[in-house]
Amino acid sequence: MFPDLRRDVLYPIVGGVVLFALFVGFGLVYQGQLGGAERLVTFALIDAVIVLGIQIYVGNTGILSFGHIGFGAIAGYAFALSAISPAEKAKRISDAPFGLADVQLSPWLAVGVAVAATLVVAFVVGVGLARSGAESGAVSATVITLALLFVTHEVARNWPDLTGGDRAGLSFRIGGTLDSRVPIYVALLVTIVIARLYAQSRSGRLAVAAREDNLASRAMGVNPLVQQMVALLISVAVVSVGASLRVYEKGSILPGDLFFNLTLVTLVMLIVGGRRSVTGTLLGVAVITAGRELARRLGQDGFEVFGIGLDDAPLDWIFRENLKSVFLGVSMLGFMIWRPSGLLDDWELDRWFHARSARSSEPPTDPLPILEPDDSTPLVVEGVNVTFGGFRALTDVGIEARKSEVVGIIGPNGAGKTTLLNVITGLVESSSGSVVLGGADLTSAPSFEIARSGLVRTFQNLRLFTALTVRENVEVSALVAATSRRHQPSPDVDGLLAAAGLWEHRDRRARELDYGTSRRLELARATAMAPAYLLLDEPTSGMSDSESLLMIEQVRRMAGLVGAGVVVIDHDLNFIIGICDRIYCLDCGEVIAHGSPAEIQADPIVQAAYLGAAAQA
Amino acid sequence: MAELLQNLIDGLGRGSIYALLALGVAVIFGVMHLLNFAHGELITVSGYAAFWAINAGWSWYLTVPLIVVVSVATSLVIERIAFSRVRGADDFTLLLTSFGVHFVVSAVFLLYVSASFKTFARPGWVTDTYSVGSLRVEVFDTVVIAVTVVALIATTLLLQRTMFGLALRAAAADFDTARLMGVRSDSVIRGAFALSGVLAGIAGVFWLMRAGSTFPTAGINPMLKGVLAALIGGLGSLRGAVLGGFALGLAEVLLRSRLPDSVASLTEGVVFLLIALLFIFRPQGLVAVAHAERV
Numbered sequence: 001m002f003p004d005l006r007r008d009v010l011y012p013i014v015g016g017v018v019l020f021a022l023f024v025g026f027g028l029v030y031q032g033q034l035g036g037a038e039r040l041v042t043f044a045l046i047d048a049v050i051v052l053g054i055q056i057y058v059g060n061t062g063i064l065s066f067g068h069i070g071f072g073a074i075a076g077y078a079f080a081l082s083a084i085s086p087a088e089k090a091k092r093i094s095d096a097p098f099g100l101a102d103v104q105l106s107p108w109l110a111v112g113v114a115v116a117a118t119l120v121v122a123f124v125v126g127v128g129l130a131r132s133g134a135e136s137g138a139v140s141a142t143v144i145t146l147a148l149l150f151v152t153h154e155v156a157r158n159w160p161d162l163t164g165g166d167r168a169g170l171s172f173r174i175g176g177t178l179d180s181r182v183p184i185y186v187a188l189l190v191t192i193v194i195a196r197l198y199a200q201s202r203s204g205r206l207a208v209a210a211r212e213d214n215l216a217s218r219a220m221g222v223n224p225l226v227q228q229m230v231a232l233l234i235s236v237a238v239v240s241v242g243a244s245l246r247v248y249e250k251g252s253i254l255p256g257d258l259f260f261n262l263t264l265v266t267l268v269m270l271i272v273g274g275r276r277s278v279t280g281t282l283l284g285v286a287v288i289t290a291g292r293e294l295a296r297r298l299g300q301d302g303f304e305v306f307g308i309g310l311d312d313a314p315l316d317w318i319f320r321e322n323l324k325s326v327f328l329g330v331s332m333l334g335f336m337i338w339r340p341s342g343l344l345d346d347w348e349l350d351r352w353f354h355a356r357s358a359r360s361s362e363p364p365t366d367p368l369p370i371l372e373p374d375d376s377t378p379l380v381v382e383g384v385n386v387t388f389g390g391f392r393a394l395t396d397v398g399i400e401a402r403k404s405e406v407v408g409i410i411g412p413n414g415a416g417k418t419t420l421l422n423v424i425t426g427l428v429e430s431s432s433g434s435v436v437l438g439g440a441d442l443t444s445a446p447s448f449e450i451a452r453s454g455l456v457r458t459f460q461n462l463r464l465f466t467a468l469t470v471r472e473n474v475e476v477s478a479l480v481a482a483t484s485r486r487h488q489p490s491p492d493v494d495g496l497l498a499a500a501g502l503w504e505h506r507d508r509r510a511r512e513l514d515y516g517t518s519r520r521l522e523l524a525r526a527t528a529m530a531p532a533y534l535l536l537d538e539p540t541s542g543m544s545d546s547e548s549l550l551m552i553e554q555v556r557r558m559a560g561l562v563g564a565g566v567v568v569i570d571h572d573l574n575f576i577i578g579i580c581d582r583i584y585c586l587d588c589g590e591v592i593a594h595g596s597p598a599e600i601q602a603d604p605i606v607q608a609a610y611l612g613a614a615a616q617a
Numbered sequence: 618m619a620e621l622l623q624n625l626i627d628g629l630g631r632g633s634i635y636a637l638l639a640l641g642v643a644v645i646f647g648v649m650h651l652l653n654f655a656h657g658e659l660i661t662v663s664g665y666a667a668f669w670a671i672n673a674g675w676s677w678y679l680t681v682p683l684i685v686v687v688s689v690a691t692s693l694v695i696e697r698i699a700f701s702r703v704r705g706a707d708d709f710t711l712l713l714t715s716f717g718v719h720f721v722v723s724a725v726f727l728l729y730v731s732a733s734f735k736t737f738a739r740p741g742w743v744t745d746t747y748s749v750g751s752l753r754v755e756v757f758d759t760v761v762i763a764v765t766v767v768a769l770i771a772t773t774l775l776l777q778r779t780m781f782g783l784a785l786r787a788a789a790a791d792f793d794t795a796r797l798m799g800v801r802s803d804s805v806i807r808g809a810f811a812l813s814g815v816l817a818g819i820a821g822v823f824w825l826m827r828a829g830s831t832f833p834t835a836g837i838n839p840m841l842k843g844v845l846a847a848l849i850g851g852l853g854s855l856r857g858a859v860l861g862g863f864a865l866g867l868a869e870v871l872l873r874s875r876l877p878d879s880v881a882s883l884t885e886g887v888v889f890l891l892i893a894l895l896f897i898f899r900p901q902g903l904v905a906v907a908h909a910e911r912v
Contacts, residue, residue, distance in 0.1 A: 064709050128897040137708030139652050140896045143848055147893035154886030264720060271713060322732070325724035333717030337702045340710040 007354050012196035015350025016278075020189045023048065023282050030290065037293070044289040045184045046245045048282060050262075051269045052195045053238030055281045057231050058270060060204055061224075062136030062211035066263055067125070067145030070152040071236045072243030073258035074121055075114040077156065077163055079244035080253050083110035092164045100162075107248060115240040122236035129232070130225040135214040149263060156255035166255055178249045187245060191238050195278045196350060202479050203230045209465050209476045216463035219425060221451035221480035221529060265292075268332045274342030276467075279349045284342065288331065292324045299323030346467065355507070363503040368495040371563030373403040377438025377454070377532050379565065384423050384433030386416075386589075393419045394430070394589045403532060403565035406555075408576040410569075410600075411586035412609065417569045418460060420586070421537055424567075425457045426450045437532060452484035454532030458522040460541060460569075466511035470502050470521055473510055477528035490530040491561050499561060500524035500554070516547055520554060527558040534559055536568040540575050548575045555579060577601065585609070619751045624870050630758030632866020633765035636859045637820035638843030639850060640772065641813035643858035646847065647789030648809045649704065651711045655695060655718035657840025659817040660824055663687040664735075664831030665726065671737035677826070684825065685818030692814030695722075696807060704806070719836060726833040739829040761823050768819050769859060772812070776855070781808050789853060817843075845892055 027041040034040075054068045081089075081096070082105045089101050105113060125148055134141035156163045178184070198204045210217040210224035217224055247253045265288070273284025297305045302319045335342065379401045386394040394416045401407040409417050422428035424435050426447035434443045435450075442450050451457075456477075465473050474493050481490035497503045500520050505513060510521060519539060526534055539555065540548040552575060559566050570576050576583060577597040585593040585600060587609040593600060600606055638656065645653050666687040670680045695718055703714045745756040776782035787795040788805045796802050817839075824839055825831065842865065850861025868891065872884045880887070 062709060064712055128893065131897045132900040137712075139708060139712070139848075139852065140900045142712060143845075144893045144896050147889040150889045151886045151893075154883055154889070158880075158882045158886070264716075267713070267716075320728050322724065322727045325727050326721065329717060329720030329722075329724040332713060333699060333721050336706075336710050336714040336717055337699065340703075340706060340713075 007351075008200040009197070011350040011354045012200050013193055015348070015353060016193035016196050017189070019279060019282055019349055020185075020192050023188070023192075023286065024185065026286055034293075040289065040293055042181060042184065042249060043246070044285060045181070045188055046242055046249060047266065047269065047289070048285045049184075049187050049191045049242035049245065050239055051266045051285050052191045052278065052281055053235050053240075053242055054266055054270055055235075055275060055278065056195050056198055056238060057228075057235035059275045059277070059281070060199060060207040060211065060231050061134075061228050063129075063134055063138060063228070064142045065145040066142060066267075067148035068235070068239050069243075069258050069263040069266065070145070070149035071118050071122060072239050072246075072262070073152045073156060073255070075118040075240030075243040076247040076253050076258050078117040079107075079110045079114035080247050081162070082113045083107050083248075093161055095161045097161055111241060111244045114244045115237050118236055118240040119233055122232055123229075126229045126232045130229065134228060135224060136211045149259070153255055153259050163253075163255065178245065184245055184249075187241055191241075192278060192282070194234065194238065195281075196348070198231070198234055199278065199348075202483075203227050205472070205476060205479060207231050208468070212465035212467055213463050215427070216459065216465065217476070218447045219427070219451055219457055219459075219463075220477045220525065221448050221456070221484055222476070223446075223448045264328060264332075268328050271340075271342055272331055272335050274344035274346065276341065276346035277344045277348055279347060280342050280344035283344060287343075288328075291327055291331070295324040295327035363498040364492070364494045366495075368491055368499055368561050370560040373563040373565065375402045375404055378402050379424075379438075379455070379533055379567070380434075380436045381420075381424060382434050382436075384420065384430045384435075386419055386423060386428060386430050392589050394423070397433070397586070397589070397591055399567070399584050399591070401533060401565050401567050403563065405581040406559075406566040406568065406579050408568050408570065408580035408583040408597075409586060410571075410573070410576055410583060414588075415586040416589040417586055418537055419589075421457060421535055421567075421569060424450075425455055425535060451529065451531075452480065454485070454488075455535060456526045456529040456531035456533070457535040458526050458537055458539060460537040462518050462522060464510040464513075464518060464521060464525070467509060469507050469509055470513070471497065471506040473521055473525050474502075474528045477525050481529045485530050488530040488532075488562070491528060493528065496524055496528055496561065499557060500527075515542060519543070519551070523554065523558050527562055527564070530562045531564050533565045533567055536566065536570075538570050539568065540570055540572045543572075545574065548572050549578065551575065552579045620874070623752055624874055625867070626752065626754055626758060628867035628870040629863065630755065630761050630866070631870060632863035633761045634820045634823050634839075634862075635842045635846045635865050636862025637765060637768060637816045638839055639846035639858035639862040639865075640769075640855060641816040641820075642843045642847040643850070643853065643855050644785070644789075644809045644813050644816075646852050647855070648785065648792065648806050649700065649711070650708065650792075651700065651715060652844060652847075652852065653813075654712065654715040654840060654844065655699075655722065655836075656813070656817060656843050657836030657838065658695070658719055658722040659688040659691050659814060659836075660821040660839045661722060661726065661831065661833070661836035662691045663818060663821045664825050664828075664835055665730065667825050668735045668737045668831055677740045681822050684822050685815060688818030688821055689811055689814035692810045692817065693807065696810040700810075701806070704802075719840065723833040723836065730833070732833060734830045734832045736830040739826055743826055757823075757827065764819065764823075768816065772816070775812070781805075785809060785812075789855075845888070849892060849895060 027044060031037045031041045050072060054065065057063070057068070058065055081100050082103055085104050086102050089096060094101060125144070129141050129144055132140045132144060157166045206217065206222045207227035209220070209222055210227060214224055243258060269284040269288045270281055272288055273282065274280025298319050299321050302316065382398040384394050384397045397416070397420055399407065399409070409420065411417050419428060423430045426445055429444060434441065436442065437453055437455060440453060442453055442455070465476065471493065474496060478490055478493050497506050500523065502517070502521060502524055505517060510518065513521065523539065536555065540551050543551065555566060555568070556579070568579065580597055583595065583597055583600045584591055585606045592609055593603045593606045595603070642653055642656050645651055663684040667680055667684055670683050699714055699718050703710055743757050746753045747756065776786055784795065784800045784805050785808060787798065788800055820839065846861040846865045847858045848861070849864055850857025850859070865888070869884060869888060872887055876884065876887070
């Protein structure tokens with residue numbers, strides 16, 4: 001069960017150490033081959049820390065941030081201002097505010113100050129991002145981060161008392177610059193392991209679920225904003241350490257050092273290797289560092305770089321100074337056009353190890369017990385009214401359900417069935433009415449709260465976390481259930497996969513599944529929340545008659561595993577009549593009939609409204 | 618009062634250029650859902666054209682149409698080479714594609730021209746002013762405002778009265794449905810880039826007349842103004858973009874004249890901060906565009 005100590009802790013740590021060894025080893029070989037590249041490799045090691053820091057946020061949440069180097073600038077100045085000796089400060093910034101002129105901390109304490117100061121800013125920015133409705137790909141969030149980058153830069157340029165302004169720079173000596181690589185190695189190793197552990201952690205997985213499908217994640221009880229904040233704070237802390245190291249190594253800081261150029265370089269590194277992967281991110285840092293250096297030297301010396309006397313006259317239109325800028329721009333553009341997910345996409349070294357070493361495990365042999373539903377928590381929906389503009393989608397609709405029964409909602413297209421489900425699960429706001437689950441009023445609660453309280457839905461148009469495996473999809477709900485639904489035992493993931501007939505597919509990605517299997521996965525993912533009620537939106541849509549009949553068994557079995565009641569919308573009358581104990585019929589946003597399947601079938605109003613002329617004939 | 622009126626006129630002049638840029642950004646966002654961070658490159662490229670033409674002895678009368686033509690051509694070429702290949706990609710890819718275009722264009726000028734400023738003579742009347750009562754009005758601002766008004770009216774007519782305009786508005790409202798109704802996506806998107814190029818060309822004429830110089834990263838500033846103004850107005854809303862342009866122009870002028878001297882040089886930063894705050898408290902911008910997600 002979770003956390004799977006081997007997969008989520010041991011392997012990421014071991015894999016992280018291996019990645020570190022590979023990266024550093026490559027750096028040392030590179031530096032040995034190429035005279036005078038020590039400094040290049042040192043900065044590549046520091047850049048790797050910074051880019052991995054960015055990856056923790058951008059990779060896991062899918063939100064494009066231009067602001068992380070702005071955070072880096074804040075950290076860089078905080079570090080410099082705390083570490084520089086008062087004598088050095090007196091030369092440049094004798095009027096430093098906040099009594100900073102007399103402060104001198106040891107460099108490692110100064111890094112701590114830098115991280116702490118930057119985290120405060122990050123928290124404020126994070127609250128702002130949350131308020132702006134940040135989600136994967138959100139333009140507003142990207143612009144807020146861009147604003148941070150520019151504001152930081154402007155402040156640094158225009159506050160010479162604090163930063164020495166644009167030209168002077170804080171050239172400082174704290175017994176020289178960083179004179180050993182050991183601190184950088186330590187920082188990089190720790191960063192790689194943190195980045196991998198975070199991705200496998202509860203918060204990381206929930207953030208990734210929200211990245212894949214924000215709405216579906218909320219319907220599974222995930223509050224994306226909390227996970228985004230966690231990712232942001234960890235990410236900014238790492239970037240702050242990296243930026244401090246950069247300033248320390250360089251021995252000075254200027255507003256332009258941590259601004260647009262570094263933002264560009266780090267973003268290109270991130271996307272080229274694969275922003276969703278720690279392994280890929282490191283690969284990107286290596287490839288771009290080496291590529292830039294090659295471009296720089298080609299621009300300077302042409303083919304002589306390779307020690308061969310080739311005539312480079314035919315290429316002298318490209319072997320020019322500044323070739324490395326073109327290299328960066330073309331890398332960014334080329335990857336976005338031809339391979340937007342980067343070289344490795346989301347491939348991870350340690351996951352590959354784990355998958356290969358995993359014994360061909362057998363499905364669990366003991367079937368999960370069937371729980372006896374109790375009727376302690378009825379679902380009561382009353383007097384719901386919804387209007388879209390001038391259109392009354394629902395008028396005074398009420399339904400009731402008990403955990404021991406399967407309640408169906410039928411009605412022609414546009415009758416308001418899905419709207420009703422959206423109101424119950426908090427995706428659509430009703431103008432009046434109430435949703436009460438076992439005495440707890442859930443009216444207008446946020447959708448993730450409703451899901452955690454025990455009302456979990458599936459979607460008419462499948463909304464799986466498509467980049468995740470079948471197992472990971474189910475684990476997202478199991479993770480949420482483990483903390484939010486303690487009173488209710490959440491089912492064993494292995495057992496659930498076996499019961500849902502998904503065992504053989506467990507390591508496939510959700511996007512590779514056929515339609516019927518995807519439907520079963522949606523059902524299993526909802527069941528893993530151990531809900532009080534499963535709310536199913538057209539579970540048989542697009543299925544053949546025989547598949548629909550199998551779905552009856554499937555729904556009953558899954559609901560039985562967690563003792564959940566079922567509320568189901570469907571068009572397929574055979575399915576509805578086969579599975580339901582009671583049926584509500586909606587037409588034009590009103591309940592027009594209600595009763596047992598037999599009563600509904602016999603009801604002339606239902607026949608007219610829903611079954612239409614065909615039934616009367 | 619007089620000072621406020623003065624600010625208003627200055628702000629309108631500045632805001633006119635921003636409005637033209639923002640409208641170009643909004644038009645493209647409408648058809649492609651692309652926030653075009655490469656919009657300023659149209660001005661970078663036409664700036665180098667202006668540099669070449671003026672220094673080759675062309676008069677500004679000839680250079681003005683050249684700038685507009687180069688801007689449109691650049692817009693279409695960029696669409697063809699880059700944006701046509703990422704149609705329908707996710708927002709993350711689209712954003713970084715436009716950033717990539719921006720970096721490639723500036724890097725190419727860095728490689729083949731130089732990192733330094735290239736200057737050209739500005740028309741003599743750019744700095745002339747005349748007085749109305751106690752107000753000093755720049756001839757330049759007057760021309761800018763007048764031309765912008767004409768350009769906006771022409772654009773409105775184009776959008777309201779022509780088949781292309783209808784197709785473009787339909788595509789902006791709902792691209793998939795518009796395609797199902799027979800709107801040809803290729804021609805609408807290319808048309809949008811051409812229109813955006815014309816608007817950027819007109820804005821570019823004024824931008825370059827005032828600047829009298831260009832350099833590889835000259836596009837950043839106009840790009841930021843256009844993108845920010847479009848964001849202020851609410852992305853996807855064409856009317857909002859124009860409003861956003863004027864709002865941004867006025868805000869800059871007011872901040873510059875009203876902020877205490879010690880922070881006046883922070884105007885850009887303050888504008889950015891205000892926009893971040895706008896996004897935090899009103900993420901949909903000034904003019905909200907309804908987006909419904911079907912579940």
